[in-house]
Each structure stands twice: as structure tokens, then as C-alpha cells.
Amino acid sequence: MKKFKVTFYPDNRKIEVDQGENLLRAALAAEVHVNASCGGDGTCGKCRVVVDKGSVRAKGYAKLSSEEKKEGYVLACLCQIESDLEVRVPPESRLGRVPKERERAKVCGHIFPADATERLRLVRLDPPAKKIFLVLPPPTLDDSASDTQRISRGLRAAGFREERIEFDPPVLKYLANLVREAAFKVTATVLTDDTGLKVTKTEKGDTSGNHYAVAVDLGTTTVVARLVDLKNKETLSEKSDYNGQVSCGEDVISRIVFASKEGGLDKLQHLVIQTINRLLKGLIDETGADAKNISAVFVAGNTIMLHLLLGLSPKYIREEPYIPTVSVFRWIEARDLGIDLPDSAYVDPLPCVASYLGADVVAGIAATGVSRKKELALYIDIGTNGEIVLGGEDWLISCSCSAGPAFEGGGVKHGMRATAGAIEQVRIDAETCEPMILTIEGKKPVGICGSGLIDTLAELFLSRIIDRRGKFDLTLSTPRVRKGENGAEYVLVWGQESKTKKDIVLTEVDIDNLLRAKAAVFAGIDILLDSVAVSLKDIEEIYIAGAFGKYLEVEKAIAIGLLPDLPCEKFIFIGNGSLGGAHMVAVSREGKDEVKRVARRMTYLDLSMNPKFMDGYVSALFLPHTNAELFPSVMAQIANSK
Numbered sequence: 001m002k003k004f005k006v007t008f009y010p011d012n013r014k015i016e017v018d019q020g021e022n023l024l025r026a027a028l029a030a031e032v033h034v035n036a037s038c039g040g041d042g043t044c045g046k047c048r049v050v051v052d053k054g055s056v057r058a059k060g061y062a063k064l065s066s067e068e069k070k071e072g073y074v075l076a077c078l079c080q081i082e083s084d085l086e087v088r089v090p091p092e093s094r095l096g097r098v099p100k101e102r103e104r105a106k107v108c109g110h111i112f113p114a115d116a117t118e119r120l121r122l123v124r125l126d127p128p129a130k131k132i133f134l135v136l137p138p139p140t141l142d143d144s145a146s147d148t149q150r151i152s153r154g155l156r157a158a159g160f161r162e163e164r165i166e167f168d169p170p171v172l173k174y175l176a177n178l179v180r181e182a183a184f185k186v187t188a189t190v191l192t193d194d195t196g197l198k199v200t201k202t203e204k205g206d207t208s209g210n211h212y213a214v215a216v217d218l219g220t221t222t223v224v225a226r227l228v229d230l231k232n233k234e235t236l237s238e239k240s241d242y243n244g245q246v247s248c249g250e251d252v253i254s255r256i257v258f259a260s261k262e263g264g265l266d267k268l269q270h271l272v273i274q275t276i277n278r279l280l281k282g283l284i285d286e287t288g289a290d291a292k293n294i295s296a297v298f299v300a301g302n303t304i305m306l307h308l309l310l311g312l313s314p315k316y317i318r319e320e321p322y323i324p325t326v327s328v329f330r331w332i333e334a335r336d337l338g339i340d341l342p343d344s345a346y347v348d349p350l351p352c353v354a355s356y357l358g359a360d361v362v363a364g365i366a367a368t369g370v371s372r373k374k375e376l377a378l379y380i381d382i383g384t385n386g387e388i389v390l391g392g393e394d395w396l397i398s399c400s401c402s403a404g405p406a407f408e409g410g411g412v413k414h415g416m417r418a419t420a421g422a423i424e425q426v427r428i429d430a431e432t433c434e435p436m437i438l439t440i441e442g443k444k445p446v447g448i449c450g451s452g453l454i455d456t457l458a459e460l461f462l463s464r465i466i467d468r469r470g471k472f473d474l475t476l477s478t479p480r481v482r483k484g485e486n487g488a489e490y491v492l493v494w495g496q497e498s499k500t501k502k503d504i505v506l507t508e509v510d511i512d513n514l515l516r517a518k519a520a521v522f523a524g525i526d527i528l529l530d531s532v533a534v535s536l537k538d539i540e541e542i543y544i545a546g547a548f549g550k551y552l553e554v555e556k557a558i559a560i561g562l563l564p565d566l567p568c569e570k571f572i573f574i575g576n577g578s579l580g581g582a583h584m585v586a587v588s589r590e591g592k593d594e595v596k597r598v599a600r601r602m603t604y605l606d607l608s609m610n611p612k613f614m615d616g617y618v619s620a621l622f623l624p625h626t627n628a629e630l631f632p633s634v635m636a637q638i639a640n641s642k
């Protein structure tokens, strides 16, 4: 991908971007304020800039006069960058001061390649499900071993050391004819685990070149499935869809409640299997892979999702002392669950640690190699539950805190999931209180998703529109801050510019919910550190997992006190760690052992039993925290903006 340099005047700010990058996004990344109130939909006409040098591809010029077009005016949100550029932001698009130089690096944290977390690259290709081509000596009067003994002998000769070798009954049914028709040249599909080796299928001739597994991240909201080539660890295709169970409740607690109703558990199991089957079909249709060559499905998910997948009651997970039915699973026949794969395919749910610390986190820890590192690392997966792990190669300690749905848009007046039209990035000019917003896919604004909520909260605070308690300064002379029906609020988008034709606002009640969510996560981090007597500065690396984490701006998350105030370079975004871990297990027995080892070694702290948690939570209910010394860079920014 070609890179281009864009210089914005009069700020003289430069940024390097990929060819085709949106000009408004480039301005935001360069911290150049350009008014933008329709989210990049091209309808407000406020993001006009002048391209003095270089070329852009403009999708449209709505709202610009022919005179302006001649002068080089474009709408930044509708332009893709096609060369090095010099761009002038005219006064009418700027409003207010030139932003002060910030001390922090712009691009905060680094990103693991999406499908190649560290350990996946390092583990040896040695899948737990294998196809082995065997050329067996035909039986004679001197060698009268049975067909199964002959295959077992062949497998041992191929290097399998498992004491116990068993054959699935359907394999036995046709084995005698099959091996003879194939002149004793057969491919055996085998699954291995602690208890031994199981032959799940035999085929005539050599079919070992076509063999696949599926890695699944079974999320409460979204399910992602990846078809993996077992010849070379590679991803052939990846598909995602909403978990069909969403219609029965948004979060794990409402699913548990639904499962306890008559027929509820069956319905939830059916819905998630339907989702998985839909994804499998998509993977197969796209790649042309033959379903009969898929031998195994490896599933990482939270403990409740895995219970619902298997049709196990999650009832006692919700009741003190919060006990799951199972935390370590065995191979399960795919057809028994209703998964549309051949009879020989099996499902392997990865191990969990506790009711609220599931295989998704275990898989992420194993995939990132946190469990093999000398350095002290913090792993955070933020969703409805914030799951936090602290440790390294010698020990791992974890907790889960209920952040509530605020970061996923729940309990927030105009909160929404991260879909088209969701406001995902926000800047607010401190002098004029005018916002610069970007929406997903540049569509007309509909609401605010998690990353947009964090941005808005941080910007309101850094611009002193709200105070440390999250209360609005109603003395400001701007129509954007006003008293609404739910108390004081900030208008991010006026009705005439929103898709819904209604003002999009963030209210004080929303802010309270966000403060509670961030306080729960920060208090969880605090408790883990306290329990092993280490301090924030001892942490060498911070891994941010989950789909939400991918879009999080670390500086903003620090500004509101959600993440600890540590240097940017310590933050690492891993994308979907759960899927990465399931992929690693699919291609490597070493990876599978690592996941089991992580689950065994991880100590779980139940915060509901921890008296210090409430104190930490209350202290974290302020922006960024009651103890300002914990957030020196945020306090410095505030002081500079005075």
C-alpha cells in the first residue's frame, strides 16, 4: 500500500497515511480540528477544506458552489487521498483555537496482526485432529492381526505414542470392505487428547492433502468462525454474525434468566447452533472446501456461552457461590449438537477457569504468549464484563468485573452497537464547544457506539465542559450544553443532521453509567495489583483484547480513567484473542497444551467477596480518579488547557 504525506495548514501538521485514506479521518489523526457534524455523510457541508497541492478523489461536492470548486474547495469527508497533499483548513471550518501540541505520541499502542498472534506463529504445526495416510501390509496367514490392529500398528509406526487407540463405531462398520477395496492404502482421521487417540474416519487412498478445522469465537453478541487449513496453519476464510441468542437477551445474565424458563435452554442452544451452521455454510460456500474434510471445531467463549452451546444449565453460575457445571470439556460429536458437519466431525470447547472467567480469555492469554513471558503483563478484555488477567510465566491472577452494557451502548440514551452510522470518534473544540465527529462508514449519525462514548466523555472532560464528577458546566455560553428532559446534556449532533432527525445527546445520566462502567474495570485492575503487591509502573505490557478494544483510543481511555496512565508504547491491541487462541489450538497440540496449562494455573479472584473492591470502585467514580496522582499525564493536559 502506497503511503502519502498530508500537511494541514495553517497548523502545519503533518501525517503519513495510506493511499485512499479519507481526508477527514486524516485530519482527525493529525489532530487538526475540522468542523464535521454529519459524521462524514456529506450532508452538513461543514468540513470544507482547500486542496492547495496534490490530488484527491472526491465522491461528491454537495453544498459547494461552482466558484468554491474552482478555488479547490472539497468536502474532506468525501475525499480519498491519492497523492502527497497540502491542505488548507479555512477559518469557517476551524472555529476556535489551534490545538496545543500534545506530549503524547499520536498513534498509541501497536497492533498484532489480526490472525497471527505471537504464539500462533511460533507453535509447531501438529494439529490435534490429523489425517494420516497409511500404506499397510495386507494380512497373511503369518500376519493375522485384525484390521484395527493393523491400522493401530500403522499409526504407531507414523509416530503416535498414545497407549489407547480406539475406533468410532461407524468407522468399524465399513472398515473391512474399505481397507480391502483400497488395497490397504487408507487415510485415517485421528483425534488426540489426554486419554488417547480416536480414529474417527477412514477413507480410501491418500486424502491427507485436504483437511480443515474451524476455530470459533463464541461471543455473547457476535460469533466469529474461521476456516483453517491444517496443512499450513493458514486462514482460508472468516465469517461473523450476531449470536442468534441476542433476541433472548443482550447480556449473559439475561441469557441465564431466559435459560431458566420452560424450553428456554433448548431455544438458546438451538439459536446458537443455527448461528454456527450459518457461518459454516458461509465458509464452505466461499472457499469451496468440502465439509467432509472438516474434522474438528474448536470453540472459545465465555463459560455461559459454552454451557448454552452444550445445552447445559447455567443456573448456578448466577447464584452464590457461582459454580459452573463443567469447566474442562472433552471432544463432543458435532452431530449430537446439531452442527451441520459429517458424522465424523467433533467439537472441542476450550477450558474455562471460573463461571465468569471463560475460555475466551484463556485462549487470548495463550495466544499472546502472556503465560510464557518474563515481563509482567496485564490483559484486559472489555465488554459487558471486564475480564482482567495479571501475570506472566510464573503466575497468573484474574478477575471479572461487571462493567454493565454502557460500553456497548446499553443504558445510554443514544448509545448503539458499532454499526453503520454510529459515532465512533469525537473531538470537541474547547473554546467553541463545537464537535468534530466521525461515524462508521461515514453514514448519517444514528447514535454513539462504545469508542465514541469514551471519546465524548474524554473530550467533554478535557474541554472542561464537565467536571471531575461528570457534571456539566451550565454557565458555558453554547447551545450545545443545555438542560434536557433527563437533566443536563451535550448535543453532539443537531436533529437536522442526524439520521433520526432527532438531536443526538450525551446526558448526565449516561455519563453516570459510563463512570460506573469504567470504575468497575479500573477497580478490578487495582485489586489484582494489590493482591500481588505490585504497582502500575511494574507492568511492562498491556494487552487490550476484544472487538471493542480494536477501536479504543488509548489516550481517551486513559483520560477518563478506564485504563491506567502508562506510556502508549506499553499498550498492545490484539484484536480477537479468543479466536486467535482457538486457531492456535486447531493447528497445534502444543497450543492445546498451553491453553490447558493456562486454565490450570490461573488463580481467580471473586470480587464480590473482596471488601476492597467497593472502596476502589467508589474512588474510581471520578474523572479520571479520586487520586489524581495516578493519572499525571491527564492532569498535565488539564493544567495545560487552562
Ligand code: FES
Pocket: 035, 036, 037, 038, 039, 040, 041, 042, 043, 044, 045, 046, 047, 075, 076, 077, 078
Ligand atoms: S459534509 Fe463532511 S462532515 Fe458533513
